[in-house]
Structures are given as structure tokens and as C-alpha cells.
Amino acid sequence: MKIIILGAGQVGGTLAEHLATEGNDITVVDTDGPRLKELQNRLDIRTVRGKASFPHVLHQAGGDDADMLVAVTNSDEVNMVACQVAHSLFKTPTKISRIRAQDYTQYKELFGNAGVPVDVFISPEQVVTNYIKRLLEFPGALQVLDFANAKAKLVGVKAYYGGPLVGQELRYLREHLRSGVDTRVAAIYRKGAPIMPQADTVIEADDEVFFIAAKKDIRTVMAELRRSEAPYKRVIIAGGGNIGARLAQVLEPFYNVKLIDHNKARCVRLSEKVKSKTIILNGSATDKELLLEANIENTDVFCALTNDDEVNVMSSMLAKQLGARKVMTLINKAEYVDLVQGQGIDIAISPSLTTIGSLLTHVRRGDVANVHSLRRGAAEALEAIAHGDENTSKVVGRRLDEVSLPEGTTIGAIVRNDNVIIAHGDVVVESDDHIILFVLDKKRISEVERLFQVELGFF
Amino acid sequence: MHPAIIFRILGILLMVFSIALIPPIIISLIYQDSALSAFFSALGITFATGALCWFPVRHRRQELRTRDGFVVTVLFWLVLAVSGSLPLMLADNPGLSFTDAFFESLSGWTTTGATVITGIDDLPHSILFYRQLLQWLGGMGIIVLAVAILPMLGIGGMQLYRAETPGPMKDNKLTPRITETAKTLWYIYLALTIACGLGFYLAGMNAFDAICHAFSTVAIGGFSTHDASIGYFDSSLIESVAIFFMIISAFNFALHFYAWRFRSIKHYFADAEVKTLLIVLVLAGIVTFVTLVLSNSYEPNEALRFGIFELVSIATTTGFATADFSLWPVFLPFLLFFLAFMGGCAGSTGGGLKVIRVLLIYKQGSRELKRLIHPNAIIPIRVGGKPIDDRVVEAVWGFFSVYLILYLIMTVLLLATGLDFVTAFSAVGACMNNLGPGLGDVSAHYGEISDFAKWVLSFAMLLGRLEIFTLLVLFTPTFWRQ
Numbered sequence: 001m002k003i004i005i006l007g008a009g010q011v012g013g014t015l016a017e018h019l020a021t022e023g024n025d026i027t028v029v030d031t032d033g034p035r036l037k038e039l040q041n042r043l044d045i046r047t048v049r050g051k052a053s054f055p056h057v058l059h060q061a062g063g064d065d066a067d068m069l070v071a072v073t074n075s076d077e078v079n080m081v082a083c084q085v086a087h088s089l090f091k092t093p094t095k096i097s098r099i100r101a102q103d104y105t106q107y108k109e110l111f112g113n114a115g116v117p118v119d120v121f122i123s124p125e126q127v128v129t130n131y132i133k134r135l136l137e138f139p140g141a142l143q144v145l146d147f148a149n150a151k152a153k154l155v156g157v158k159a160y161y162g163g164p165l166v167g168q169e170l171r172y173l174r175e176h177l178r179s180g181v182d183t184r185v186a187a188i189y190r191k192g193a194p195i196m197p198q199a200d201t202v203i204e205a206d207d208e209v210f211f212i213a214a215k216k217d218i219r220t221v222m223a224e225l226r227r228s229e230a231p232y233k234r235v236i237i238a239g240g241g242n243i244g245a246r247l248a249q250v251l252e253p254f255y256n257v258k259l260i261d262h263n264k265a266r267c268v269r270l271s272e273k274v275k276s277k278t279i280i281l282n283g284s285a286t287d288k289e290l291l292l293e294a295n296i297e298n299t300d301v302f303c304a305l306t307n308d309d310e311v312n313v314m315s316s317m318l319a320k321q322l323g324a325r326k327v328m329t330l331i332n333k334a335e336y337v338d339l340v341q342g343q344g345i346d347i348a349i350s351p352s353l354t355t356i357g358s359l360l361t362h363v364r365r366g367d368v369a370n371v372h373s374l375r376r377g378a379a380e381a382l383e384a385i386a387h388g389d390e391n392t393s394k395v396v397g398r399r400l401d402e403v404s405l406p407e408g409t410t411i412g413a414i415v416r417n418d419n420v421i422i423a424h425g426d427v428v429v430e431s432d433d434h435i436i437l438f439v440l441d442k443k444r445i446s447e448v449e450r451l452f453q454v455e456l457g458f459f
Numbered sequence: 460m461h462p463a464i465i466f467r468i469l470g471i472l473l474m475v476f477s478i479a480l481i482p483p484i485i486i487s488l489i490y491q492d493s494a495l496s497a498f499f500s501a502l503g504i505t506f507a508t509g510a511l512c513w514f515p516v517r518h519r520r521q522e523l524r525t526r527d528g529f530v531v532t533v534l535f536w537l538v539l540a541v542s543g544s545l546p547l548m549l550a551d552n553p554g555l556s557f558t559d560a561f562f563e564s565l566s567g568w569t570t571t572g573a574t575v576i577t578g579i580d581d582l583p584h585s586i587l588f589y590r591q592l593l594q595w596l597g598g599m600g601i602i603v604l605a606v607a608i609l610p611m612l613g614i615g616g617m618q619l620y621r622a623e624t625p626g627p628m629k630d631n632k633l634t635p636r637i638t639e640t641a642k643t644l645w646y647i648y649l650a651l652t653i654a655c656g657l658g659f660y661l662a663g664m665n666a667f668d669a670i671c672h673a674f675s676t677v678a679i680g681g682f683s684t685h686d687a688s689i690g691y692f693d694s695s696l697i698e699s700v701a702i703f704f705m706i707i708s709a710f711n712f713a714l715h716f717y718a719w720r721f722r723s724i725k726h727y728f729a730d731a732e733v734k735t736l737l738i739v740l741v742l743a744g745i746v747t748f749v750t751l752v753l754s755n756s757y758e759p760n761e762a763l764r765f766g767i768f769e770l771v772s773i774a775t776t777t778g779f780a781t782a783d784f785s786l787w788p789v790f791l792p793f794l795l796f797f798l799a800f801m802g803g804c805a806g807s808t809g810g811g812l813k814v815i816r817v818l819l820i821y822k823q824g825s826r827e828l829k830r831l832i833h834p835n836a837i838i839p840i841r842v843g844g845k846p847i848d849d850r851v852v853e854a855v856w857g858f859f860s861v862y863l864i865l866y867l868i869m870t871v872l873l874l875a876t877g878l879d880f881v882t883a884f885s886a887v888g889a890c891m892n893n894l895g896p897g898l899g900d901v902s903a904h905y906g907e908i909s910d911f912a913k914w915v916l917s918f919a920m921l922l923g924r925l926e927i928f929t930l931l932v933l934f935t936p937t938f939w940r941q
Binding site: 046 | 634635636
């Protein structure tokens, strides 16, 4: 596919990297020459320097025959104008734009063919906020990903000694669970290397286990893998920027929230914005006294969400040392994520890796409803919709054990008319089923895409 | 440095390029000439060497770093020059010594066109075809070809591509993906070659000569299948076809890409490099014509015909001949020879310093003059209306100074072998600019000079083709430090 990416920042750069390695024709546009050069040295892409919304720049970037435009520059306005230009001058089929300001996004009539021609808008802040919110709902989970409007979830947890299932073969999982609760282990990572789960695979302590289950069953399944934890109650957020402020507002009704920010003016603004329940503290997140004052030792979760990776890492380690139960840290540099997770920091969150999935959803061929990128982009979980009938589709009308899946791919669950059906071999796929797959090796994605493409004759 | 990965790529490339020996084998079979066994042995040796390099390390996979890119590129040119010399040594006719064969083969690969062979008309057809084929493959760049046909070079290919493509600004890709860019370049190159071959054929050459000369014209090489070069045909029509394609091939291939993509030719005349090249050619053409007429060397119509052909042939660094320009009156031999220093545009198959570099040096000079008048003025250097980064201008100066120093050193080395000044000076220039024919003793061929001089000149040819830095960087201690 020919894709133009506007903006070579964190999200733009990560997206270019993902898409270029999948064999797409990528052109990145930015005003920052050195940054473009650095990207071009590393990736097989073309770069164009210039203002992203200018028609001649888009023309130079190959706007005439581009299949998709992804506008992720820093400015909402530039992104929207670029989409308008691409629509009016180049008739670009798909236009995705990052729009941060909620003032724009809340007016749905503003977009679409009558208004600003943005087909899909993404807000990384919103995505990251939701991501953290989901993590807080399930104490102990390393990753919680939604599928089919949050009906099914893919959860990553670390297995601990003491979990009833640890040291047992997977086949006993179903016997352990009480009736009505069902799950499927999609993947296991042992010391960073993936293992295809089989019936006789033994779960060991410290394994990272990804399982899929209906929303209501998540807690029960997690309890099989580790001692269950008390729900979170008290949360401290460091950094009152876009993500921090949003998160505070979302969490307010359910948690006891404190927010720390070093900027006095911003603190004043925030204190007016949030309800009275949230406490806004002015000061540095790396200030020990301030953390103690915020009652850090009795805090369940400390979220470091400032713009500065170093501040985030240091304040998190300090908070952990002072007695915070869990720390979550925002890390902008994707390379640092593996480095810090587990080293005193419970969960490292990379905004670009978190956001990438929502963009990949639109790049994937076939009818794909959700994509989540995992393990720094090495693996992928996706929700594909099966169409057609026995003759035109490779999956519809077949039992799951008859579907020839590419190597390293597991089907976790099927969502059919609001019901989550855990994928056992005897389930027969019907048309319009949402199928949730886990792909260990991203190189196999194209085979998975082909599996769900309807052969001609269906139309 | 990753020796395993370097050997793996080198091995694959050698095996792939041993295929280049198959067309001469077919020619040899058609004409029933004496070189058949030589080509078979060369094919066997090249393929076996490649397989030997590749087999022990075939499972090693790693990304190419910039450093590996330089090593692979230089090694590949050297190894190909050696394997390319095999048929020339093994065949009874010409049956060259290793030095001569290496010189001839490298002169082919680098599109220099300097030859050590006399009696070209008597060579077997397959050898003749083979020499032209070498130039053609070397013209667009064998690494570019490799990137186009070997997808496994992928991202690492950019490192190689940059080490080989001519011109000061190497990051301009025609298409987002490197393999597509390389493929596009080769398609354009192939199309030009076919057009040129048809032109020659229709202008009166036989099919064999038309194909052979199309190879060396579009590659701006200069090898011919006759001792008398293009002069052998004595046809102004053929000369016109050659002039047209020499000029076209000296343009940046990116322009041809846009011409093909957007079906327009306007942008050719908007390009600063093309404009400069054409203006220089027209001015020099007038001077040449007037001088030839005034000195009574030729009749006016002959002065026009020979003058323009020789001018274009030398200025674009091709090196075809219809007359011996080194015997022309007064300053003309040097005027033409100096034009070859400028050579073709960046991203073309031509040699020399490249038009864009000369243009930048000139503009930098005039900027200094303006600064004398307005000491506080900020004056950007513009090419085609667009400001050029000072970093690029700096690099051009660095290139130029190293070029001069190496030029001087090699001239002195040649003088030490006993050559006269004009011969030594022009031999180095002709090889470093990938021109071919020089002045003095090397105006027709390089057969008479000593072996040592041939090795020096071989080095000069490779320097010129790889634009100095790619080759020279291997001689710096920093490069080898871990």
C-alpha cells in the first residue's frame, strides 16, 4: 500500500517503522530535516521536507496515487487541513488524522463528507488514558486489551508461585475453573521468547501468559495464575499534561486520586477543571517530601505521566521505594520500555506502541475491527470479521480445528451476536463472527489477512 | 564490521553476476569463434568462487551497517574486475597478461573506456560483445542492479546504494522503497539502451554493432568494436544518434523518471544542472567550431561535424572518437579535456566531478565576492531557486580538495615511470574522470605504458567511479578501529 505519513514524531516514526518493514511504500513528511534524515538512514522509506498541509508538498510526497494519508503532526489544524487538501485535490481514499483537542472531537457533525473529510480520527492521549484505566480495573495485569466493544479481553499477566495453575499442564485449566467460566491461553512468553501453548504445556512461575476471556471471567482466570490482589483504591498521578489531566477526570468517580504537577499555573487550571474530590499538589514528582505528604506508602498505584522519560523513571523508582504498591510509567522512547519494566517499575507504557494498533487496524486488508501491537511490535492480536460462505471463505462453515492457520497463530475466541465463545476445536465459524487471533510473529500477518479475504464471487 | 555477512553478500553477488557471462557464450556459439572455452572456464571459476564465499556463511543474517556497505561496494568492484578479466586472459585472442586484463576489465566496469588492446577489429565477436556488456553493466551501477534484483539486500541496500551512486546529494529516492527505485532506474536505462540501439540500427549499423554501441553510449563508456571507434562508420547520421544519446545519458536519471511518470519534458529545462551542462556545451561548441575553421583544420561543414561530436564525446566523458582531437590546433585539446572534468550530471552514468559540484563551487566563489561588498549579508547558495544546505557545499569542497591532492600524487607517480608531462597529466585525468582517451601517448590506447602505471591508473578509475570517498575511507585508520 502507498501511505503518506505526515509528522515524523514519536507516533509518525514508530508507524513508519512498522509499516515499512511490512513492505508498504512509505513517504514521511516533516519540517524537521535532521529528524527525517535519521529516519531515512534507518528505514527503507522516502522523506519529503516541508509543511505537511501544503498541496505542493503533498504532491511531492506522491499524493496523486497514495492509498492512505495518516496525519499525525503536532498541530490538529495542520492535520485537518492536510486531510482536506488530500480529499479535494488528490481524492485520497483513506484519511486518518490525529486530533487532540476534545473541543473538535466532541462535534461528530464536524467530520465526514459534509465537513472536514477525516475518515478516522485518533487521539493518542485518549488511547493511553483508556489503556491505563483498563489496567487499573484488573490489579496484577500487565496488559489488558479490548476486543468487540470490550466484550472480550486479552489479558497479559505474570504467573507467580502460589497460583493454583502454576506448575500444571494447560489441559487442567478447564477443570480448575468453575462451570460457566471459560478461557483460552493465546500465548506464553518465557524469558522473552514465545511458546505456542499446547494442551501439555506446563505454566512455570515468571511466565508471561496471555489469555482471552469474556469480561466477567477475567478476574477468576487471573486468580488461577497468581494470588488475587485487592482492588486498587488510591491513585497518585504525576504530571498534569494531556494524559494526566484526562486520566484524573476519568478516574475521579471510582478512585481516590491525587495529581502532582510542578507548574503552578497548570495546577490552578486543573483544580478548577476537576471535581473537588481530586487533590492537586504543586511540586516536583521527584520530591521525596512531597510524595510522603501525598501518603505514598499507602498508595495502590503511582502513575508517572510527565513528558520527560527520565523524570518518569526516577519518580517511579522513588515511589516504589517509598512503598507504593504498583508503579506505572509512561516511556516515550520505545527502546527503554523493555529496559525498565521489571526493574523496580511494574508496568512501562509506551504511547506510540499503544497507539499504533488503532492505526494498524486501518492498514490491514480484509475486514479487521481491532489490532493491538504487542511485545514492541513483534506480535499482534487482531479481531477479524469472517465474511462469505463455505465456498468463498477459508474460515466460514469450518470447525476451528479444520481452519489451516499460519504457524505461530492461535484463535482465542469468537464473538457472535454479543456472546463470547471461547475457541475450542469443535466450534464452527459462521459469517459475521468476530474472530480474535494472536499472531506470535508479525511476518505471518499477511497470511492471516489472506485467510480472511473473501474470494471473488461473493460480491 | 561483520565479515560473515560481507562474505555472504559477496558470494551471492558473484554467483548472480556469473550469469553475465552467458550472453557472450551465446554470441560465441552464434559466430563460432575461438573464445568459447575461455568464457566457460570464467563462468565456472566465478560461480565456484561465489559459492565458496557464500556456502560457509549462508545462514548468517544481520543488517548491513554503513561501514559494511563501503567494504562490500569496494570489494565487489574489485572482485568483479578480477573475475571480469578472466575471459580476456584465458582467450587466445587477445590473451592479455593479468595487469592488462585487469586494466581492461576495470576500464569496462567503471565505464572509462581506456583500452590496452590494439587490433580490436580482429578480436572474436564474443570478446567484443563482452567488453561492451561490461560497460553497460557498470554504467548504471552493478550495486544498483543488485539492489533491484536481490530483494534480500532490502534496507541494507541503501548503504550500498549510497556508496555507489554519483553526486553530492544521495538521499533523493524516486520511489519510497529502495528496490523499486533501483528497478525504476534500470528500466529507464534499459529503455534508453533499446532506443539507442534502434537508432543506430536504423542509421545504418549492423545489428551486432548497433547493440554493442548502444551499450557503451548509454553507459557513457566509450568502448567500441572497432579501432577507429565511431569514425569507422563515417556516417553523420550515426554520429547524430550518438550525440543525442550521450547528452541524454549525461542527464540526471531522476529527470527521465519524471518525464516518464508525468509525460512532460518541461522539467528538463527547469533543471539547473541540465541548463548549465547545455550552456557550457553550446558555448564550447561555438569556440571549437570557430577555432577549427579559423585555423584551417577542416572545411566548415566538417569542422561542425567533427567538432561537435568530439566535444560531446569528451565533455560527457564518453570517449568515442571520429577524429584525433589531441592533434587539434592550439588550446582545443586542453579545452575539451578540461570539460571532461565537469562530466555528466549527478545521478547519470557520466563521470567527472559532476555538473552540480562544479556549479556549487562556482556559486560558492561568487558568494565570497558578494561578501566582500556586503560583509554582513547572509547569502544562501541556491540551485534552481532552492537554497542548498551549507553542509552539502562543505562536502563538495572536501571532495574537490581530496580530488586535487590525489590527482597530483598520481600524476607524479606516472611521471616517475618516465612518461612526459602531458601524457601523465592527461592519463590520470582521463582515468579519474572515467573518460578514456587522453592526450600525448595515451590518446589512442594505453598499451605502451608500464605495468606500474597501469595499476596506478586502475586505482584512478575506481576512485573516479566510486567518487573517491567510498574507496578512500577504507584507507583511514578510523575505519578499521573497532
